[in-house]
Amino acid sequence: MNTSRRFLFGALAVAATAMLVGPVSAQKDAGSKARGEATVPFWSSKASQRHFENARNYSYDFRGYVQANPKPSPAVVKEVTTGIGHNLAEAKKHLAQMKKDFATNKSAVTAIEGLEKQVAAAYEHHDKLMACCNDATFDAMKTMTCCDDLGAEMDKILDSHTKLMDSLAPKHAAPAKK
Numbered sequence: 001m002n003t004s005r006r007f008l009f010g011a012l013a014v015a016a017t018a019m020l021v022g023p024v025s026a027q028k029d030a031g032s033k034a035r036g037e038a039t040v041p042f043w044s045s046k047a048s049q050r051h052f053e054n055a056r057n058y059s060y061d062f063r064g065y066v067q068a069n070p071k072p073s074p075a076v077v078k079e080v081t082t083g084i085g086h087n088l089a090e091a092k093k094h095l096a097q098m099k100k101d102f103a104t105n106k107s108a109v110t111a112i113e114g115l116e117k118q119v120a121a122a123y124e125h126h127d128k129l130m131a132c133c134n135d136a137t138f139d140a141m142k143t144m145t146c147c148d149d150l151g152a153e154m155d156k157i158l159d160s161h162t163k164l165m166d167s168l169a170p171k172h173a174a175p176a177k178k
Contacts, residue, residue, distance in 0.1 A: 044097040045168075049161055051091035055122065056154030058084045059129070063147035070140040077133045084126050084150070092119050102168070111164045118157045125150035 062080045066072055095112055102108035129146040132139065 044094040044101060045165060048091045048094035048098065049158070049165070051087040051094065052154055052158050052161060055084050055087040055091070056151055056158065058087070059147045059150040059154060063144045063151070066140050066143050066147070071138065072133075081126070081130050081133060084129070088119060088122055088126060092116070095119065105168075108164065108168060111160070111167070115157060115160055115164070118153065118160060122150065122153045122157060125153050 058080050062072075062076075065076060065080075095116055099109055099112045102112065125146065129143070129150055132143040132146045135142075
């Protein structure tokens, strides 16, 4: 093989190696900090929010269902109460992980503990909703009130969660005026 071909194959080998090794050793891009990846553990933060939203949506949707169907299907009642309970349990699990993720941030831990207390209150509303649904003399108005109470508690939780996430997001300086 002549020298120019050896050089060409050598250059291709180096380029191929660089392409394979590059992504493995790549650092986060410049925008990662702006997106909050450097400071806010993404999964538990977003997952807890998603579960809070799902529990809230279940409660408000069920209220609408009961308003339209004063004698709800037992299958729907079971699906809703199970779904709300599942979402509250998953959110609680993710809050525990967030508390570990932010263990060194006392204000974050305090806010998370406040959220945990709110979740305990949401569980109480969930229990009342289940009692309404399991009552032999199903009362649609009472059940809709239970749904409203649970939904209102979930709205408070989501508001507190949003404030927590905003406090943990990186602060950016305002752009200079021209």
